[in-house]
Structures are given as C-alpha cells and as structure tokens.
Amino acid sequence: MCAEAAAVASVFGILDHQALVLSNLEATDTSHQLCAARGERVRPSQAGLWQYKGVTRTSAVDTAMAISDVGLPGEVPWKKMSAEELENQYCPSQWGVRLRAEEALRTYSQIGIEATRRARATRKSLLHVPYGDGEGEKLDIYFPDEAAEALPFFLFFHGGYWQSGSKDESAFMVDPLTAQGVAVVIVAYDIAPKGTLDQMVDQVTRSVAFVQKQYPSNEGIYLCGHSAGAHLAAMMLLANWTKHGVTPNLKGFFLVSGVFDLEPIMYTSQNVALQLTLEDAQRNSPQLKVAQAQPVDPTCRVLVVVGQFDSPEFHRQSWEFYQNLCQGEWKASFEQLHDVDHFEIVENLTQKDNMLTQVGPHPWQPFRGRQHRSCRSLLDAQTRSSRPAWPTWRNSVSTKNTKKISQM
Numbered sequence: 001m002c003a004e005a006a007a008v009a010s011v012f013g014i015l016d017h018q019a020l021v022l023s024n025l026e027a028t029d030t031s032h033q034l035c036a037a038r039g040e041r042v043r044p045s046q047a048g049l050w051q052y053k054g055v056t057r058t059s060a061v062d063t064a065m066a067i068s069d070v071g072l073p074g075e076v077p078w079k080k081m082s083a084e085e086l087e088n089q090y091c092p093s094q095w096g097v098r099l100r101a102e103e104a105l106r107t108y109s110q111i112g113i114e115a116t117r118r119a120r121a122t123r124k125s126l127l128h129v130p131y132g133d134g135e136g137e138k139l140d141i142y143f144p145d146e147a148a149e150a151l152p153f154f155l156f157f158h159g160g161y162w163q164s165g166s167k168d169e170s171a172f173m174v175d176p177l178t179a180q181g182v183a184v185v186i187v188a189y190d191i192a193p194k195g196t197l198d199q200m201v202d203q204v205t206r207s208v209a210f211v212q213k214q215y216p217s218n219e220g221i222y223l224c225g226h227s228a229g230a231h232l233a234a235m236m237l238l239a240n241w242t243k244h245g246v247t248p249n250l251k252g253f254f255l256v257s258g259v260f261d262l263e264p265i266m267y268t269s270q271n272v273a274l275q276l277t278l279e280d281a282q283r284n285s286p287q288l289k290v291a292q293a294q295p296v297d298p299t300c301r302v303l304v305v306v307g308q309f310d311s312p313e314f315h316r317q318s319w320e321f322y323q324n325l326c327q328g329e330w331k332a333s334f335e336q337l338h339d340v341d342h343f344e345i346v347e348n349l350t351q352k353d354n355m356l357t358q359v360g361p362h363p364w365q366p367f368r369g370r371q372h373r374s375c376r377s378l379l380d381a382q383t384r385s386s387r388p389a390w391p392t393w394r395n396s397v398s399t400k401n402t403k404k405i406s407q408m
C-alpha cells in the first residue's frame with residue numbers, strides 16, 4: 001500500500017475492496033481478497049454496510065472524496081477498475097441495502113406509477129402538452145389548487161440511463177409540491193435507442209424554453225433531475241439560450257444522484273443502447289465544462305445531492321461535479337442524504353417532510369438561508385449543514401433523512 005493512499009485510507013476509512021480496486025492497495029480482508037482473486041463482484045455485506053472490522057465507518061462519500069485525491073493528478077479511479085467492477089459501480093440497483101436489485105427496480109416503478117395516477121386523479125393538470133413537433137416531445141403540468149398569477153415551476157427529468165423511464169411514471173413530487181403552491185412539470189424526452197444524447201439534451205433545452213415562453217411571469221424555474229435526468233438538468237447549466245429566443249428564469253437546480261462525466265459509461269453495458277463515442281461523451285459531459293460556464297443569474301443555486309447508498313463512483317461523480325461548480329462562479333451546495341439508495345432518494349420525493357420537498361415562505365427564493373460552501377478542503381463536507389433545500393415555513397424543518405457525517 002503506498003504511503004499516501006494508506007494515510008488517506010486510514011483517515012477516511014476506505015472500504016477494503018474499494019481501496020483494492022481503486023488504488024491498487026493490498027486488501028487485508030481475506031473474503032474480499034478471495035472475491036477479487038476469483039473475479040467475483042465485491043460488495044459490502046448487507047448487514048454491515050460501511051462497516052469494517054467492527055468499526056462503523058463514515059460513508060461512501062468519504063471514500064469518493066478520498067479516492068478523488070489519491071493517485072497522480074489527472075488519474076481517474078475508474079480507469080483502474082476491472083470491467084466487472086466498473087459495471088457494478090454503474091449498476092445502481094446492486095447497491096441498495098433493503099431490497100435486492102429486481103425488487104428495488106420494481107418498487108421504484110410501482111411508487112412512480114402510483115404517484116402519477118394519484119397526481120392525475122387529484123390535481124389540475126395539462127397532460128401530454130407538446131413542447132416540440134416530435135412524437136416524444138411532451139410534458140405534463142400539474143398545478144396547485146389555489147390559482148395564482150405567478151407560480152414557481154419545478155421541472156423534473158427522470159432517470160433510467162437515458163434508455164428507460166418515462167414521464168408517465170415519474171410524478172413523484174407532484175403531491176407535496178403542488179400542495180405548497182409550486183407547479184410541477186414532468187418532461188418526456190426520446191430515450192435511446194430512438195434518441196441520441198445530443199437529441200435528449202436539445203429536447204430538454206427546448207422543454208425549459210417552452211415553459212418560460214408559456215409562463216413568462218413565472219416566479220422562477222427550478223430544474224430537478226435524477227440519475228441520467230440529473231445529467232440532462234446539469235447540461236442546462238451550459239445551455240446557450242440565445243438560439244431559443246428566450247432566457248428562462250432559472251433560479252435553482254437539484255441534481256440528484258447524477259452522472260456528470262460520461263466517459264466511464266462508455267465502458268459499461270449501458271453503452272450498447274447509447275453508442276457513445278469518446279467525442280459524444282466529452283461533448284455531453286458537464287463535468288468538463290461547468291467551471292468555465294457563466295451563470296445567467298448570479299443568484300441561481302445548484303444543489304448536488306447523492307444517496308448514502310449510492311455506489312462510490314456515483315459519490316465521486318457528485319462530489320467532483322460539486323467541486324467543479326465551486327471552481328467556477330456557481331453558488332453550489334453538496335448534500336449526502338442519509339439512509340437512502342439510488343431509488344429511495346426519489347421515492348421519498350412523494351413525502352412532504354423530505355428535504356427536497358420543503359418549500360419556504362418565499363418559494364421564488366428556494367435555497368434562501370442555505371449556505372453554499374467553498375470547496376477549500378475535503379473536510380468542508382463534514383461541516384455541511386443539514387438544512388432543507390427550500391427553507392421551511394409551514395412545516396418544521398425535518399432532518400429525518402439527513403445526517404452529518406460526523407454523526408454517523
């Protein structure tokens with residue numbers, strides 16, 4: 001084990017298998033060594049996730065932060081992984097602690113379908129509204145009960161590795177947000193293989209421009225995406241609005257368990273449908289460009305969120321994207337949500353006491369009161385706040401699903 005990596009590993013409590021795979025370190029846990037030697041998937045045990053040798057470790061975010069700092073400058077940990085490990089890191093359903101993969105996916109889909117059925121049955125809505133000429137270019141708008149001149153708009157882009165999912169099963173947050181006076185828009189886009197990444201980015205850009213044109217007196221447009229949808233939302237940080245004839249009133253971004261550097265995806269089975277070339281991956285990687293991009297509105301906030309049980313690669317992607325935002329002129333925050341995996345983090349958006357569904361007294365100023373932190377040191381994350389993204393007013397602040405690393 002190289003001295004630098006050993007020091008980081010001991011400070012941050014890197015899990016053996018991650019240290020083994022990511023930093024070419026020697027494993028001290030024989031079961032992991034055996035698995036690795038046999039080429040089997042190595043993953044933390046269900047019972048003792050993030051536990052090692054009886055000592056409760058901090059979370060995968062520490063691992064992600066630690067591994068981003070190990071190695072030569074410019075070296076990326078995923079390049080040292082076996083194909084199997086890379087596949088595993090980018091297979092979110094393998095990392096849940098409560099449900100097995102198939103059950104986690106089924107539950108996610110059921111909750112999304114039920115939330116959408118309920119939203120359509122109980123809320124005023126405009127369904128399947130075309131935002132372009134293409135067959136797949138449709139969005140659903142759900143309105144609060146009380147009529148208001150100007151509303152904040154919350155746009156959601158679903159996940160599913162740009163090749164699964166639909167707006168018709170993604171209205172998770174409609175109930176709690178419309179109840180607090182926010183209009184929610186669930187956007188469809190042409191998933192692969194019909195759509196290419198470039199086309200999806202263009203469609204999402206046009207959907208945002210469409211909402212601004214339809215509702216020019218909106219009280220702010222907030223973009224939220226999950227997983228691949230977080231990537232598409234993040235691409236809007238780079239959008240050139242002049243060719244769309246409108247500058248959307250973008251006030252906030254919620255990037256939930258996203259992928260911001262697409263290059264590793266090229267080497268996973270996800271690329272069978274996506275067919276990304278290196279140029280495609282680089283052109284569509286906000287990670288490579290966001291530090292140089294200028295916010296249209298300097299008050300616009302960006303919240304990068306990842307689930308505790310997202311894989312270390314997902315943690316690394318979020319953490320490094322947050323760091324790049326801070327290197328630029330963005331007002332960014334980073335949050336790890338306690339005790340949730342890649343799917344539960346969105347399933348919980350159906351709840352009104354969730355961190356991301358707390359709307360404040362001035363819904364047009366969400367994130368107000370939330371401190372964005374500088375990225376001066378890795379330790380910043382240990383002192384981050386657990387305040388809700390939207391300041392609370394009617395509801396008391398819930399910290400139920402957030403926890404400081406130091407408390408873990």
Ligand SMILES: Nc1ccccc1C(=O)C[C@H](N)C(=O)O
Pocket residue numbers: 090091092093094101105108159160161164165227228
């Ligand atoms: N990110 C997602 C978001 C929503 C729905 C599915 C996914 C998946 O990634 C599915 C993947 N095939 C998995 O097994 O984890």
